[in-house]
Amino acid sequence: MDCIFCQIADGKVPSEIFYQDKEIIAFPDIHPLAPIHVIIIPKKHVPSIAHINEKDLSLIGRMVNVANQIAENKGISDRGYRLVINCGKEGGQMVPHLHLHLLGGKQLANGLT
Numbered sequence: 001m002d003c004i005f006c007q008i009a010d011g012k013v014p015s016e017i018f019y020q021d022k023e024i025i026a027f028p029d030i031h032p033l034a035p036i037h038v039i040i041i042p043k044k045h046v047p048s049i050a051h052i053n054e055k056d057l058s059l060i061g062r063m064v065n066v067a068n069q070i071a072e073n074k075g076i077s078d079r080g081y082r083l084v085i086n087c088g089k090e091g092g093q094m095v096p097h098l099h100l101h102l103l104g105g106k107q108l109a110n111g112l113t
């Protein structure tokens, strides 16, 4: 499998690890768009949020919880931050392995486009 995020999850591509458990791993974005830019993924290969089924719903909740904990650890909970999931081509998804972006540590622009 030549999925870069699977390779990070498997430890085949080294990365700083902010958090991991049996199902989830979090690591820095290689091209950060903010002082804090963390990628949170399920270890199993799910191509996008569109591929989440009913039994995976708790996984999404846990990913959000991990993002919140990392925000807390990095001291930006009170300042605010952004969680983003891009989905598919027109949604701007470039890496086809479901991931949640945690962005923060600066004033982010208003708007979503």
Ligand code: AMP
Pocket (backbone or CB within 6 Å): 004, 015, 028, 029, 030, 031, 032, 039, 085, 086, 092, 093, 094, 095, 096
């Ligand atoms: P998206 O547009 O939502 O698919 O975002 C993919 C993100 O993955 C981008 O912000 C990239 O900078 C990031 N990225 C790509 N390759 C790596 C990598 N090897 N390690 C960490 N982040 C990566």
Ligand code: ZN
Pocket (backbone or CB within 6 Å): 003, 004, 005, 006, 007, 044, 045, 046, 096, 097
């Ligand atoms: Zn993958």
